Amino acid sequence: MNFRPKGIKDIAKALQISPSTVSRALTDQYGVSEETRRLVIDYAEKINYRANPSALGLKKRRNYSIGVVVCEIANNFFSQAIDGIDAIAYDKGYHVIVTQSHESFERELINIQHLASSAVDGLIVSLSAETLDLSCLKSLSEQGLPIVFFDRVPDNIDAHKVVANNRKGAFEATRHLVNSGCKYIAHLTCSSRLSIARERMIGYRQALLNAGFPFREQYVEHCDYGGKDQVEIEAAIGRLMCLPHPPDGIFVANDKLSTGALNALKQYDGDRQSTILLSGFTNSNLVGLFERKLIPVRQKAYEMGQKATELLIQLIESKSPVTDFETCMLDTELIGEDAAIQTVEKNGLKQLLQPLYI
C-alpha cells in the first residue's frame, strides 16, 4: 500500500526553496518574507497540504489528539457527551479517540495506559462502575498528563471535573414523586462507588426529608454493574415488589437503569402496573413515546462534553503547570414538571446546590 501524502519537501521542491523556509512560512509569524509566505501558503492550500501528525507529534511531543474513556458509547448520555467533545475538539484541531471500559476496571486501565503512552495529549475520563484503584490516573496526572474527569468523577484526585447537578436532579425527581402522591418511594441506583450514585442519593434523601418521609434502607436497591445486565435490574425490581409495602414510586439514578426498570416493570403486569410512578435520570429523547410514563431528569450531556474538552485543551495548551482546578457543575432539568421549579426556594434546595467536591 503506497499511499503517501505530500510533505513539506514536496512543497519545497516545487517552489524551489528549502524545507525550513516552507516550515516557517507555514508556522512562524515572522522570519519569512511576505512574498514567500503567500507563495507557500497558496501552494500548500492548493495541494491540500497537512502536516504529518506523526512527525509533528514526534517533534512537539504533541499529537493533537485527546483520549476519551467512557463505560459505553451506545448510551444516550455518553453518545451525546461524545458529540459535545467532538464538536470542541474538531474546532480546535484535535482528534478524538474514544475507548470503552464496559464498566470493567481492567479494561479501563488498559485503555488509559494505552492512550497515555503518548498517543494523546490529554484524557477525558468517566470512571467505570468497578473502579476503586485510582493510582494509575493519579500518577499520570502527577506526571503532568492533562486529565479532565466528567460525570463519574473521583473524590481524591485534584483535577478539573465536569458534573451535572446531581443532587438537584435527584431532589426534583424525588419531589415530583412526592408531589404526585407517592408514599413509598424507592430508589434504584448504581454502585455507590460512583460519585453520581452518592450525589443522587443525597438528593433523594433530602427530598424524603423535606416531605417528612423516613429514609428506609430496604427501599434502596443498588445495581453494581449499572444495569449492564437486565437480570440485575429485574432482580432489584423484584426485591422491591416483594416488600411488605411495595413502592408506589421509584426514583431511578441513571439512563440504563431507567429504561431497564421500565422493562422490568413490564414483567409485573398486574393491576399494580398503573400505580407505580417512575422518575429518573435519562437522556433518551424517546421517553415521550413510552407507554408507561417516566418523568426524565435530563443532563446537559452535550454541554458537559463541550466543557470538559474546553478545560482539557486549555490544560494541554497552558504553558505553566496548572494547579488551580475547577469543578464545573451543569444544571439538570426535570422534563414536563413545571411545578417543580416554582417551589425551589421554599424547599431548601439552596443548601443542596453546594457541591460536595470543593
Add this chain to the structure above:
Amino acid sequence: MNFRPKGIKDIAKALQISPSTVSRALTDQYGVSEETRRLVIDYAEKINYRANPSALGLKKRRNYSIGVVVCEIANNFFSQAIDGIDAIAYDKGYHVIVTQSHESFERELINIQHLASSAVDGLIVSLSAETLDLSCLKSLSEQGLPIVFFDRVPDNIDAHKVVANNRKGAFEATRHLVNSGCKYIAHLTCSSRLSIARERMIGYRQALLNAGFPFREQYVEHCDYGGKDQVEIEAAIGRLMCLPHPPDGIFVANDKLSTGALNALKQYDGDRQSTILLSGFTNSNLVGLFERKLIPVRQKAYEMGQKATELLIQLIESKSPVTDFETCMLDTELIGEDAAIQTVEKNGLKQLLQPLYI
C-alpha cells in the same frame, strides 16, 4: 507540561545494551538471544513500556489508527456500529478516531481529508445524506488508502462494502403491514441519494407487488436530511395524512425517521391514531416500551462494524494491493413477527436477496 513516557533508550541504558537490540527484542522473532529477549521484555513490562506511536507512525508510515466517518454518533445504529468497530480495532491494536458529518457533505469532506492526511491507516465510511461527489474518496482510494464503506455505500467506487440486507428488511416490514390488513401502505424514507433508501424502496415495492397492491408515488415521502430536523418529518407525515385515503400503515426507512414518525403521529391524536400501523428500521432497544407499537426491523449494527473493521485491517495489513473487493451483506431481523419468516420462500424473497452491488 513535562509528561514524558519512557522510551527504548531508557530501557537500553538501564539494561546496558544498545537501543537496536531492545527494538529487536521487542519486535523481531529472531536475531536476539533468548536471554536478552527475556531480559528486555520483562523490563519493558515492568516499566509498562509502550512504543511511541508517533515515532512508530513516522517510521512505518502507519499509525495503528483508523478513521471513521458517520453522520452522527448519537444514533442507535451508529453507536452500536462504532461499538463493533471499536471491539475489533482494540483487539488488533488499532485506535479508532470517530468523526461526524452531521449529514453535511462539506463536513464529511473535511473529516475525510483531515483523517486521510496520514493521520490514519484506513477509513471506514458511511456516506452523508448530502453526498453526491465521490471524487475525493475515489482518488484517495486510488492512491492506495484503504477504505471500507458500510451502511450507506457508494455505487461507483470499487471497495469493500458492508451492508444490511436492506431489501429483505424492507420487504418483510412492508409484508408485515400487508398481513396485518393494511391497504394503503405509505413509505417514509430518506434521500434517494443514499443506497439504503434505494434498496429499502425496492423491498417495499416488491412487497406491494407480491400483495397485488399498486405502487403509488404520493404514498412515498422523502426526508432529504434523514430527519435531522423533526419539522421535516412532521411535514412529510402531514402530507400523508392529507391524502384522499390517508395511509393505514407506514413503512419507515431508518432509525431517526421511525421514532420521528411516532412523534409526528402524536400530533394527529384523533381516532386515526390507533389505526395506523408502523413498521420500520430502528436499532433502538426501547421500542418495546413504546405506547404506539412499532414493529422494528433490526440491523446487525455491531456485527456490521466488526466486519467492516476486519476487512479494513486486512486491507491495511495486506502486502500486495487488493483489487478483489467484497460486498458483505448481513441479515436483518423483523422483531416480534414470527409469521414473517415462515412464508419467505413462497413470496419470492429469494430473488430479492440477490444483491444489486455485485
Add this chain to the structure above:
DNA sequence: TTGAAAGCGCTAACAA
C-alpha cells in the same frame, strides 16, 4: 530573509 543541519523515538540495513 533564507538554508543547512541536528534531532524528536523508533526501525532496519549494514558491520562487526
Add this chain to the structure above:
DNA sequence: TTGTTAGCGCTTTCAA
C-alpha cells in the same frame, strides 16, 4: 548475536 548508523517528516537552532 549485537552495535552502529541512517532516516521517517517535521521544527528549530545556528550560520550565512
